[in-house]
Amino acid sequence: MAALDSFRTINGSYGAVYENGEWLTNFNKMSAKVEIQKQELKLSGDRWVRHxxxxxxxxGTISGFKVTSRMTTLNQAVTLDNRAVTTRTxxxxxxxxxxxxxxxxxxxxxxxxxxxxxxEWEAGNVCPEELAFTFEEWEPLDPIANVFENRG
Incomplete structure (x- = not known):
């Protein structure tokens, strides 16, 4: 088995987030995950709990620094006239x-x-901006190839 080449590990400093194709330069951290929801099944004659x-x-969340009011206006439809309007992106x-x-x-x-x-501000500090979100589907666009495949 080949040893890990530490130079090939990915440094998050080169990450970027885009909203509808536009680079959000003020965000420097992003996280997204899919929770797999399961129901336990207890079957007779079986000690294992199946799922x-x-x-x-x-x-997920994106976070970084407040630079413009873009993210506030993107979500503005949610509170417009005190009605709940879903804005998707x-x-x-x-x-x-x-x-x-x-x-x-x-x-x-x-x-x-x-x-x-x-x-969100405090005297003497740069203003942060952090937004949690949900999403309904995902798609890998450019996966990194597994260079360790077929090496025996």
Whole structure:
């Protein structure tokens, strides 16, 4: 088995997030995951607890620095006239590092942000911006190839 080449590990400093194709330069951290929802099945004559997948739930966060009011106005329809209006968008995460075996892009579809961050500041500090979201589907756009396949 080949040893890990530490230069090929991916450095998150080269990550980027895009909202509907536009690079959100002020965000420097992103996380997205899919929770596999299961139901336990207890069968007679079997000591094992079996599991049935019953659903999927996509959640994530983006965070960085407040530069413009873009993210507030993107979600503004949620509070317009005190009505609940669903605003959906698409996010693409790009993980890139010039020393890695390639880059990876993942598209998150039907993204709905969980809140509007209207104000967040403290004297002497840069204003942060963090937004949690849910998504309903995802698609790998550019997976990094497994260079260890077929090496025996």
């Amino acid at each position: 049935k997948v019953t659903g999927l739930k996509g959640t 698409e996010l693409i995460s790009k993980t890139d590092d010039p020393e890695a075996f390639g880059f990876e892009r993942v598209r998150l579809k039907n993204v709905i942000f969980d809140l509007l961050q209207l104000v």
